[in-house]
Amino acid sequence: MIGLKQIYQARETISDIVKQTPIMTSETLSINTGNKVFLKGEHLQKTGSFKIRGATNKVKDVAQQNPKSIVAASSGNHGQAVAYIANKLGIPSTIVVPEDAASNKQKAIQAYNGNLEFCGVTSAERIERAKEICEGGDGIYIPPYDDPLIMAGQGTIGMEILEQVDNIDEVYVPVGGGGLISGVLTAIKEMKPSIRVIGVEPALANDTYLSLQSGERVTIDATSTIADGLRTTIPGELTFPAVQRYVDDLQLVEEDAIRKAFDFILTRMKQVIEPSAAVSVAAALARPAEGKRIVVLVSGGNMDGKVIHSLLK
Numbered sequence: 001m002i003g004l005k006q007i008y009q010a011r012e013t014i015s016d017i018v019k020q021t022p023i024m025t026s027e028t029l030s031i032n033t034g035n036k037v038f039l040k041g042e043h044l045q046k047t048g049s050f051k052i053r054g055a056t057n058k059v060k061d062v063a064q065q066n067p068k069s070i071v072a073a074s075s076g077n078h079g080q081a082v083a084y085i086a087n088k089l090g091i092p093s094t095i096v097v098p099e100d101a102a103s104n105k106q107k108a109i110q111a112y113n114g115n116l117e118f119c120g121v122t123s124a125e126r127i128e129r130a131k132e133i134c135e136g137g138d139g140i141y142i143p144p145y146d147d148p149l150i151m152a153g154q155g156t157i158g159m160e161i162l163e164q165v166d167n168i169d170e171v172y173v174p175v176g177g178g179g180l181i182s183g184v185l186t187a188i189k190e191m192k193p194s195i196r197v198i199g200v201e202p203a204l205a206n207d208t209y210l211s212l213q214s215g216e217r218v219t220i221d222a223t224s225t226i227a228d229g230l231r232t233t234i235p236g237e238l239t240f241p242a243v244q245r246y247v248d249d250l251q252l253v254e255e256d257a258i259r260k261a262f263d264f265i266l267t268r269m270k271q272v273i274e275p276s277a278a279v280s281v282a283a284a285l286a287r288p289a290e291g292k293r294i295v296v297l298v299s300g301g302n303m304d305g306k307v308i309h310s311l312l313k
Contacts, residue, residue: 001186001241001242001245002148002151002152002155002182002183002186003186004187004190004191006148006149006151006152006155007152007155007156007158007159007183007187008159009152010053010054010057010149010152010153010155010156011156011159013056013057013060013061013153014053014056014057014060014156017052017056017085017088018045018052018053018056018156019045019046020160021041021044021045021157021160022041023038023039023040023041023164023165023295024038024039024041024269024271025037025038025039026039026269028268029264029268029269029284029285032285033284033287033294034288034289034290034291035284035287035289035290035291035292035293036292036293036294037284037294037295037296038165038293038294038296039265039269039271039281039295039296040157040161040164040295040296040297040298041271041298042297042298042299043272043273043274043299043300043301044301045300046084047081047108047112048077048080048300048301048302049077049080049081049229049274049299049300049301049302050154050157050297050299050300051077051078051080051144051300052081052084052085053153053154053156053157054081054145054147054149054150054151054152054153054154054179054183055078055081055082055084055085055142055150055153056081056085056153057149057152057153058142058143058147058149058150058153059082059089059091059142060089062140062142063089063091065140067091067139067140068092068139069091069092069093069094069138069139069140070082070086070091070092070093070094070139070140070142071093071094071095071130071133071134071139071140071141071142072093072094072095072096072142072143072144073097073119073123073127073129073130073143073144074095074096074097074126075097075098075101075102075105075123075229075231076097076101076102076105076106076109076228076302077105077229077300077302078142078144078145079096079097079105079109079114080109080114080302082095082114082142083108083109083112083113083114084112086112086114087112087114092113092115093114093115094114094116094117094130094133094139095115095116095117096117096118096119096127096129096130096133097109097116097118097119097126098118098119098120098122098125098126099118099119099120100121101118102302102304102307103304103306104303104304104305105304108302117129117133122222122233123144123177123231124233124234127143127144144179145177145178145179145180145236146177146178146179146237146239147179148238150179150183151179151183151186151238151239151242152183153183154179154180154182154183155183155184155186155187156183156187157180157183157184157187157297158171158184158185158186158187158188158191159187159191161184161295161297162187162192165293167293168192168195168293168294168295169196169292169294170195170197170198170287170292170295171184171188171195171196171197171198171294171295171297172198172280172281172283172284172294172295172296172297173185173197173199173200173299174199174200174201174227174229174230174276174279174280174297174299175199175200175201175208175230175243175250176205176229176230176232176276177232177235177236178208178235178239178240178242179236179239180297180299181197181199181239181242181243182236182238182239182242182243184197184297185242185243185245185246186242186246196249197246197247197248198247198248198249198250198251198283199247199251200250200251200252200279200280200282201230201250201252201253202227202252202253202255202258202279203252203253203254203255204223204224204225204255205220205223205227205231205232207220207232207233207234208235208240208243208250209250211234211235212243212244212247212250217234217235217240218234219233219234220233221233225255225258225275226255226258226259226275226311227258227274227275227276227278228274228275228276229274229299229300230279251283253279253283253286257282257285258279258282259275259278259311260282260285261279261281261282261285262275262278262281262311263311263312264285265278265281265298266308266312271298271301272303272308273298273300273303274299274300274301274302274303275311276299276300277297277298277299277300277301280297280298280299281296281298283296
């Protein structure tokens with residue numbers, strides 16, 4: 001379990017790389033939901049997602065060991081972030097991605113001088129391969145979520161939200177392996193415990209939901225949800241206890257609801273977000289109208305043009 005001390009330290013460590021992302025509002029969104037909705041725009045973050053926060057915190061730490069290379073496993077966003085910061089620090093990187101990784105994310109990793117290796121379609125497969133690469137001692141593995149420094153880096157978002165929006169009732173956060181929500185939960189619950197934090201998963205990738213129901217981590221089969229950044233098959237060993245301790249609710253959203261949320265943000269707010277980010281918007285759209293002040297964490301915006309077309313179609 002991480003705490004506020006680690007998150008404050010992370011904020012100082014990453015301050016020269018990571019920028020504070022804006023809070024956006026939509027009058028139409030608030031009217032349609034019957035709640036005052038604020039969007040935390042991590043899709044406008046450097047490398048296009050929140051992942052640069054945890055990656056910077058972790059890679060800067062391991063850089064002190066003068067590694068020959070950095071190795072990561074990722075569906076795309078974590079890999080982009082690791083490749084970016086490794087390149088910034090002059091360290092070669094290898095990113096293990098799924099065989100069906102989005103082409104735009106592949107190109108971004110390569111643009112940051114990251115070497116691509118393809119492996120399977122599940123997070124478990126690519127994580128195992130990334131660790132194998134490091135076994136010879138030639139590289140240091142950077143976990144996508146299950147690491148205290150990664151979790152603390154993501155937790156800096158929670159601090160920013162509390163500084164940017166007053167009188168918050170609820171915060172909606174996408175859930176994959178749990179690095180994002182565990183960090184945000186820790187920051188918000190230890191600074192303002194009255195705020196409800198709701199995790200959101202695709203119904204097709206409900207490993208955290210099932211794990212909370214059973215009281216222990218549950219593994220699911222590989223999933224084909226359009227929210228490709230949330231295709232984990234089991235919650236993190238380190239992240240899950242924080243979710244168990246702090247989360248107020250975990251909601252599931254169907255594929256059609258994710259598409260509709262993506263369409264709304266694109267057509268009404270003129271913002272390009274990923275389906276993985278749209279899950280939290282979908283949950284907010286489905287929330288009963290009670291005049292609440294809600295922050296929706298929009299986690300990323302790295303979209304392939306062909307995927308945008310298919311979602312709108």
